[in-house]
Amino acid sequence: MRVAVCQLNSRDDRKANLAAAEAAVERAADAGADLVLLPEYVDYLGPGASMPAPEPADGEVGQFFAAAAQRRSVWLIAGSFHEAGPDPQRTWNTTLVFDRSGTLAGSYRKIHLYDVEIPGRVSYRESATVAPGDQPVVVDVEGLQVGLSICYDLRFPELYRQLATDGGAQLLVVPAAFMMHTGRDHWEVLLRARAIENQCFVAAAGQTGDHEPGRTCYGRSMVVDPWGTVLAQVPDGPGVAVADIDLARLERIRAELPSLANRRL
Numbered sequence: 720m721r722v723a724v725c726q727l728n729s730r731d732d733r734k735a736n737l738a739a740a741e742a743a744v745e746r747a748a749d750a751g752a753d754l755v756l757l758p759e760y761v762d763y764l765g766p767g768a769s770m771p772a773p774e775p776a777d778g779e780v781g782q783f784f785a786a787a788a789q790r791r792s793v794w795l796i797a798g799s800f801h802e803a804g805p806d807p808q809r810t811w812n813t814t815l816v817f818d819r820s821g822t823l824a825g826s827y828r829k830i831h832l833y834d835v836e837i838p839g840r841v842s843y844r845e846s847a848t849v850a851p852g853d854q855p856v857v858v859d860v861e862g863l864q865v866g867l868s869i870c871y872d873l874r875f876p877e878l879y880r881q882l883a884t885d886g887g888a889q890l891l892v893v894p895a896a897f898m899m900h901t902g903r904d905h906w907e908v909l910l911r912a913r914a915i916e917n918q919c920f921v922a923a924a925g926q927t928g929d930h931e932p933g934r935t936c937y938g939r940s941m942v943v944d945p946w947g948t949v950l951a952q953v954p955d956g957p958g959v960a961v962a963d964i965d966l967a968r969l970e971r972i973r974a975e976l977p978s979l980a981n982r983r984l
């Protein structure tokens with residue numbers, strides 16, 4: 720199974736954002752990808768005041784990505800978008816997974832919301848407009864068990880441990896819009912740690928560059944193997960990187976260094 724991570728610079732123009740995402744899916748499919756991962760808030764990353772109305776999973780955004788998956792016959796993890804929920808004040812931050820026929824195969828609502836205040840650097844209160852999800856999700860992608868998460872979730876290792884143990888995940892995916900200020904010191908360390916401690920592949924697709932005022936994303940989308948080795952990485956700016964998921968390597972690492980099996984708590 721070949722996985723592609725697509726790095727984008729989504730802004731406040733949904734039409735342009737979707738066109739860029741579609742072009743990235745095309746590029747990934749041309750590179751032989753079976754599974755394509757897009758970043759968090761792929762359809763809109765701009766000021767809250769001009770955000771398009773939130774939609775259900777089968778709204779315009781969902782249908783757009785279903786068609787993209789079907790057109791290129793790829794599995795598509797469509798980053799995340801603002802899903803309409805029962806609370807008119809708050810959406811969910813939701814990732815949708817489409818199979819090769821464009822059928823919705825799973826979805827996940829971000830559990831850990833980004834409420835952070837770093838004076839002069841980052842001021843963000845995601846929970847003001849987004850409601851948290853409460854369900855870890857693993858999707859079967861043609862026999863590969865894929866654990867879903869979104870961005871800030873990356874800082875909560877207990878989620879990934881649950882995905883890998885109870886859920887049997889072999890690949891952990893992280894659509895993200897990780898901030899520049901935190902990303903340059905934490906992003907790669909956290910991704911490689913989640914891969915090593917859970918003996919899983921990790922694929923992370925990030926937003927990159929400037930978005931709304933005061934929001935610059937780090938990018939550096941990457942695929943990491945269960946040993947913690949970075950297999951592929953997108954440099955600064957939009958782009959696509961691909962890597963092959965070798966499950967024999969995962970099994971060998973788990974057999975030779977059985978830290979998952981040796982857990983005592």
Ligand SMILES: NC(=O)CCC(=O)C(=O)O
Nearest residue numbers: 833870871896897898901
């Ligand atoms: N969109 C997010 O969840 C941002 C997370 C982030 O930047 C971090 O440092 O954590």
